[in-house]
Amino acid sequence: MSTVKSPKPRRFSRIAPDNDDSxxxxxxxxxxxxxxxxxxxxxxxHLDVETPKSSYIPPWTEPYIIGVAGNSGSGKTSIxxxxxxxxxxxxxxxxxxxxxxxxxxxxxRKQAFNNNFDFDTxxxxxxxxxxxxxxxxxxxxxxxxxxxxxxHHNRTSKSTTIYGANVIIIEGIYALYDQxxxxxxxxxxxxxxxxxxCLSRRLTRDILYRGRDLAGAIKQWETFVKPNAVxxxxxxxxxxxxxxxxxxxxxxxxxxxxxxxxKQLALKSSQHLKYLKELGVNIDFDIAKFNIKxxxxxxxxxxxxxxxxxxxxxxxxFIFYFNRISVLIIETALEFITNYKPVRINHNYDGLxxxxxxxxxNIIRSGDCFMSSIKKTFPEISIGKLLIQSDSxxxxxxxxxDSLSSEMARGKKILLFDSQIISGAxxxxxxxxxxxxxxxxxxxxxxxxxxTEIGLRRIVNVFPKVNVVVGKMSxxxxxxxxxxxxxxxxxxxxxxxxxxxxxxxxxxx
Amino acid sequence: xATSQEIxxxxxxxxxxxxxxxxxxxxxxxxxxxxxxxxxxxRIIRLLVEEGLNQLPVEKATIQCHGGxxxxxxxxxxxxxxxxxxxxxxxxxxxxxxxxxxxxIGKILIQRxxxxxxxxxFYEKLPEDxxxxxxxxxxxxxxxxxxxxxxxxxxxxxxxxADRIFFLNLLAAPEGIKAFQEKYPSVKIITGxxxxxxxxxxxxxxxxxxxxxxxxxx
Numbered sequence: 001m002s003t004v005k006s007p008k009p010r011r012f013s014r015i016a017p018d019n020d021d022s023x024x025x026x027x028x029x030x031x032x033x034x035x036x037x038x039x040x041x042x043x044x045x046h047l048d049v050e051t052p053k054s055s056y057i058p059p060w061t062e063p064y065i066i067g068v069a070g071n072s073g074s075g076k077t078s079i080x081x082x083x084x085x086x087x088x089x090x091x092x093x094x095x096x097x098x099x100x101x102x103x104x105x106x107x108x109r110k111q112a113f114n115n116n117f118d119f120d121t122x123x124x125x126x127x128x129x130x131x132x133x134x135x136x137x138x139x140x141x142x143x144x145x146x147x148x149x150x151x152h153h154n155r156t157s158k159s160t161t162i163y164g165a166n167v168i169i170i171e172g173i174y175a176l177y178d179q180x181x182x183x184x185x186x187x188x189x190x191x192x193x194x195x196x197x198c199l200s201r202r203l204t205r206d207i208l209y210r211g212r213d214l215a216g217a218i219k220q221w222e223t224f225v226k227p228n229a230v231x232x233x234x235x236x237x238x239x240x241x242x243x244x245x246x247x248x249x250x251x252x253x254x255x256x257x258x259x260x261x262x263k264q265l266a267l268k269s270s271q272h273l274k275y276l277k278e279l280g281v282n283i284d285f286d287i288a289k290f291n292i293k294x295x296x297x298x299x300x301x302x303x304x305x306x307x308x309x310x311x312x313x314x315x316x317x318f319i320f321y322f323n324r325i326s327v328l329i330i331e332t333a334l335e336f337i338t339n340y341k342p343v344r345i346n347h348n349y350d351g352l353x354x355x356x357x358x359x360x361x362n363i364i365r366s367g368d369c370f371m372s373s374i375k376k377t378f379p380e381i382s383i384g385k386l387l388i389q390s391d392s393x394x395x396x397x398x399x400x401x402d403s404l405s406s407e408m409a410r411g412k413k414i415l416l417f418d419s420q421i422i423s424g425a426x427x428x429x430x431x432x433x434x435x436x437x438x439x440x441x442x443x444x445x446x447x448x449x450x451x452t453e454i455g456l457r458r459i460v461n462v463f464p465k466v467n468v469v470v471g472k473m474s475x476x477x478x479x480x481x482x483x484x485x486x487x488x489x490x491x492x493x494x495x496x497x498x499x500x501x502x503x504x505x506x507x508x509x
Numbered sequence: 510x511a512t513s514q515e516i517x518x519x520x521x522x523x524x525x526x527x528x529x530x531x532x533x534x535x536x537x538x539x540x541x542x543x544x545x546x547x548x549x550x551x552r553i554i555r556l557l558v559e560e561g562l563n564q565l566p567v568e569k570a571t572i573q574c575h576g577g578x579x580x581x582x583x584x585x586x587x588x589x590x591x592x593x594x595x596x597x598x599x600x601x602x603x604x605x606x607x608x609x610x611x612x613x614i615g616k617i618l619i620q621r622x623x624x625x626x627x628x629x630x631f632y633e634k635l636p637e638d639x640x641x642x643x644x645x646x647x648x649x650x651x652x653x654x655x656x657x658x659x660x661x662x663x664x665x666x667x668x669x670x671a672d673r674i675f676f677l678n679l680l681a682a683p684e685g686i687k688a689f690q691e692k693y694p695s696v697k698i699i700t701g702x703x704x705x706x707x708x709x710x711x712x713x714x715x716x717x718x719x720x721x722x723x724x725x726x727x
Contacts, residue, residue, distance in 0.1 A: 500575050
């Protein structure tokens, strides 16, 4: 007997996994699963010391695409939903063919209402639009999905915006029909259910949920659905990697399929992690060569750091002093903004006027610690948000939510806030999200209180033009004190590798 | 962060970055509305106070870090207090409180005597133990230096050590700096901008108008 086991619940957190070597960004990846597969892919990652710039491929640029085809009523949708439920991945999207019907003209709509329109030929679908949509999703862009209304037989004015998909399930009777779509898919599934069962399911659905009558539904089945199924749909079974007989009832086949998808996704995420880990290791890292500013070590910063690092500091003091140092970090960040126009003030003073508009983007919730200081510096600033969490089992960063729009961000200087840079992965991902929203790399100013050297190396390795302000940076190796690290803090020190700032600031520990 | 410069002994000027000049351009502009004037003045005042705090000595201290590490950090040393010269100086109290929550603040009222045209002390209320403290003297404008000199006199008579006084102002005239320094060379001036000169009416040029009037809108 085999049953589909529900997966262990995942915990997402911003704490870099401590005591777990296999998941840590600070150790080699020897213990990661699927070792051999990773090794083969690693050889394709080439870090050139001469040209340190590497490109970052976020998981949403290479989403795992699954096609699910089968006759109308075969159980495609149920199986797709089962996959989504079992995978339990953030950003799994179901792309249904139902939303890609061609809009009908007046004449066709009349036929449709009389059940005289053939919705079951490939011609009734806007396959070009579907291919474009999937391509756009696959390149990581923010994509609009049309919404089709069966009541009106027309595309509605609404659309759904999708960005950052990890897994895309394309579901429809013609999912395995168009070669262009087949080329984009990682796994092709055909659900092979007996046509009698399909008919009974279809009747139930059409009559109960789609407002048709029995005679009309039967007529449509006989004139359009069945002939098309035999003529066009059934042959696409040959394009499938996997045929599931009996639909959702076939729990063994579904179980096997989900195991396979999970394995592929684990592989993909460990490659993503492995790639992130290798970034920044071999670069010639001299902070003077990059747009990096670190707060000077003076009485004031030494004193504030001492209070913030001290275990015996009360929370009210912690918040107060963090707000103080974050004002200094923000003021320093503004030094990266150089677009000022000379203005003559009151006929006697040669002043300067800031020509750039500034927007803040916080990484929830660590970046939110800066909120009060941001408001103190720019009372009317618009603030975008990103939720990026690391999977507690693997440490892989994942984008869960964004509230940003390209219109909002266009042409502005973006202050990106995260109170700590530990592995650098979340920052890299956040910068990539901004770039996907048409923000120029050199217009981004990443502000952080604490940063490890390895984290910063990875960031500038991928984004050498990005600007960074850091309150205090640790070093990879113990050695002679750098000017910015007289205290000889190491990347492996607890307070540099653990996300404690936001826990203390918001008081949730 | 661009660091402040000690342009001459005991005169510290905030780094003249674009953004600082941008802030001054806003508060100098006569067309700037009061809300903006107050907001942007407060931003500059905060930078002045942070620089003032940076001048205070610290002592080494062993810090028990989160996670069990130990390192040699720094502990702020000594007690401080603010002393504002009424009325314009009071506008800087908020900025001081933003950086030192429970700081004690004394007040000194100095007015120009109509008969002699010399500054005259009308009122003072200072913390009892001011002689043991570092003092931030607050007055946004250093023009002739007359009232600031008189305020320092008051502080010295209360036993404050001259090298523990920091005079914070947004705008200074070279004449004022000179007069002040000749009288009290060991008091440190921390300023956000040094203007060209005083005009015949002893106003700072180009200046920013009467700070108190613009801040309190009277």
